[in-house]
Amino acid sequence: MPSPTRRAPRRLMLALLVAVAAAVAAATPAAAAAAHASAHAAASPAGVPLLQGGTPAEARLDGRLDSATRQAVQRAIDGARRDGLPTEPLVSKALEGATKHAPGARIAAVVQALAVALRDARSALGERASENEIVAGAAALQAGMRPGSLTRLRAARPNRPLTMPLVVLADLVTRGVPVDTASAAVLTLSQHGASDTDFIVLRRDVERDIIAGAPPAAAATLRARGFPLSGRPPAATDAPRPSSRGSPP
Numbered sequence: 015m016p017s018p019t020r021r022a023p024r025r026l027m028l029a030l031l032v033a034v035a036a037a038v039a040a041a042t043p044a045a046a047a048a049a050h051a052s053a054h055a056a057a058s059p060a061g062v063p064l065l066q067g068g069t070p071a072e073a074r075l076d077g078r079l080d081s082a083t084r085q086a087v088q089r090a091i092d093g094a095r096r097d098g099l100p101t102e103p104l105v106s107k108a109l110e111g112a113t114k115h116a117p118g119a120r121i122a123a124v125v126q127a128l129a130v131a132l133r134d135a136r137s138a139l140g141e142r143a144s145e146n147e148i149v150a151g152a153a154a155l156q157a158g159m160r161p162g163s164l165t166r167l168r169a170a171r172p173n174r175p176l177t178m179p180l181v182v183l184a185d186l187v188t189r190g191v192p193v194d195t196a197s198a199a200v201l202t203l204s205q206h207g208a209s210d211t212d213f214i215v216l217r218r219d220v221e222r223d224i225i226a227g228a229p230p231a232a233a234a235t236l237r238a239r240g241f242p243l244s245g246r247p248p249a250a251t252d253a254p255r256p257s258s259r260g261s262p263p
Contacts, residue, residue: 072105079108083118090122090129099132100145103152131155138164139176150180158193159183163201170204178210179203182217189221190230199238206241216241 072091075084087108091101104125111121135151136143138161143151151164167176179200186196199220203212216237223233 071102074105075108075112078112079121080118083108083122086118086122087125090125094129094132097133097136099129099136100149103132103149104128127156128152134161135164137161139168143168144175144177147176147180150177150184154180154183154193154197157184157187159197160194163197167197167201167204170201178213182213185217186220186230186234189224191220191234192231195231195234199234202238203241208241212241 072088075087079087087104091104094101094104107128108121108125111124116124131152132148134155135148138155139147139151154164155161167179171179183196183200186199187193191199199216200213203216208216219237220230220233223237224230
């Protein structure tokens with residue numbers, strides 16, 4: 015069975031894909047408005063997401079899980095819904111487990127853990143956090159990011175979406191950057207007023223440095239550290255090597 019450390023990048027990549035899709039939709043105002051209207055039209059008066067024909071979204075789980083597991087997963091979904099949290103990630107996680115023929119107890123435990131992470135992410139990011147921010151934040155927490163780091167990231171971008179910083183953080187971790195290092199890099203750029211484009215440039219340049227042979231942690235650290243000075247961080251592979259007799263001049 016894969017260790018939690020090995021599973022973490024996969025969880026983050028899932029959040030990455032969700033957040034990227036949301037960012038693309040948001041980039042087109044007409045598409046975003048249509049999606050917003052569609053979401054409202056597909057919800058019951060109680061706020062329960064519905065499939066076409068008025069069926070609750072979690073009905074997709076029927077016939078995919080044994081009775082005990084189905085009930086346990088439904089309790090997690092109902093609890094998340096009462097708390098105003100996204101429920102689709104829970105349904106998707108249960109379906110993923112069913113597709114992989116995971117034991118029922120394992121599916122229920124993973125879904126419950128994700129529900130807890132969603133709550134913790136919303137708590138760290140604040141009540142105004144969007145669903146995409148909560149989902150991406152939950153994935154980051156499950157990968158090892160500290161709740162305090164999420165809170166500091168929100169404080170650094172109080173009136174701007176956190177989707178892109180969290181997407182980039184996710185991508186850095188999947189490329190081998192330790193989660194604390196990735197968190198620090200993203201926070202550093204946020205504190206210096208980085209735009210979404212700056213985060214995209216950071217991700218691209220760190221990727222290039224890693225391909226060129228730079229250690230992932232060093233690449234992310236040097237790129238983030240250099241950002242406030244020039245607007246474009248220095249290449250990690252071009253950094254001077256420390257002298258054996260002391261610090262470089």
